[in-house]
Amino acid sequence: MASFQQRKAQRLARADASRKGAVDEGAAAVVQLLNGRARFCTTSSCSGRLVLVQGPASDTNSCDIQKKDCRWLMVTHGTCARDSVLAALEKATGDVVLKFEPFVLHVLCQELQDAQLLHSVAINSGFRNSGITVGRGGKVMMAVRSTHCLEVPLTHKGKLMVSEEYIDFLVHIANGKIEENTKRIDRFYKGLVLALETGTSVSSSAEGREKNHSVYLHRRKRRTGQERDVHAPPEHHSQDSGAEEDTKNSLDIFAEILTQDSGAEEDTKNSLDIFAEILT
Structure with missing residues (x-):
């Protein structure tokens, strides 16, 4: 089995298979930062884009675009103008x-x-659809993704189905998403610089896992103790002085709450009897 460094060297030696043939400018800083570290190797990236994609004219009412024979009428990795969309x-x-x-x-x-x-x-950083997969041989892949998307049909069989005013509105929404996407990339880059230098994120995660494990063990012990009490003989139940003290304290608190209403003494007595029966 090839070592990680061998796989990384082979991967980075390949030609860029994207349409552009190079890493997007908006993603270049993140890609360079990760590939400059021995433990990481980027395999694909896109800084985010706004596209007009055309599929073959459909005779159905479906708005789905077929992947086969698709054509890009416009693509930009930055904001765009309404006139550019209309021209495309x-x-x-x-x-x-x-x-x-x-x-x-x-x-x-x-x-x-x-x-x-x-x-x-x-x-x-806002990429909340990110995830980790572990493949054969322990191959570990991390994908940075988000649901910050937009997809709107505009034409059918070449005919524009919306008004220019609506296109102007869509362009405004899309440009807002482009700008937010850029901010998230910037946060991701800055967060990476800090995390790679200090290992803060991993340490925090480890502490969280240890805390959760401790809580789980505590709950498991408590549950196991309760199960032993359920199956124990009656005399063993009476020997649990802690349970009796908890019951007494709970009854005292409950009584104090209920007796604040001077006209509800009888209800208090009945409620205490019921509550005591449940606790004991």
Whole structure:
């Protein structure tokens, strides 16, 4: 089995298979930061984009765009203008959809704890659809994703189905998502710099797991003790002075609450009898 460093060297030696043939400018800083560390290797990325994609004209009422024979009428990794969208739509001959796709990044990690560090930073940066997968041979992959998307059909069989006013509205929404996406990438980069230098995210996660484990053990012991009490003979129940004290304290508190109403003495007595029966 090839070592992680061998897999990383082979991966980085490959030609970029994207349409652009290079890493997007908006994602370049994050990619360079991770690939500069021995324990990480980026395998694919996109800084986020706004596209007009056309599928073949459909004879159905479905708004789904077929992947086969699709054509990009417009693509930008930054904000766009309404006039650019309208100009691109003039070339439409099929069903066109306006799509915003947020930042996405896939990172091969040497160990699971490395992926956990990235995952923690990604979640805190707003990429809440991020996840970790472990494949055959222990291959650990971390994916940075979010649900910060947009997908709206605009034409059918080449005919524009919405008004220019609505397109202006959509462009405003899409540009807002582009700007928010850029802010999240910036937060992710800054968070990575800090986490890679200090290992804070991994340490925090480890502390959280240890705390949760302690709570689980405490609950398990308490539950086990309760199960022993259930199956124990009656005389063993009476020997639990702590339970009796808890019952007495609970009754005292309950009585104090109920007797604040001077006209409810009889109700208090009945309630205390019921409450005592439940507790004991």
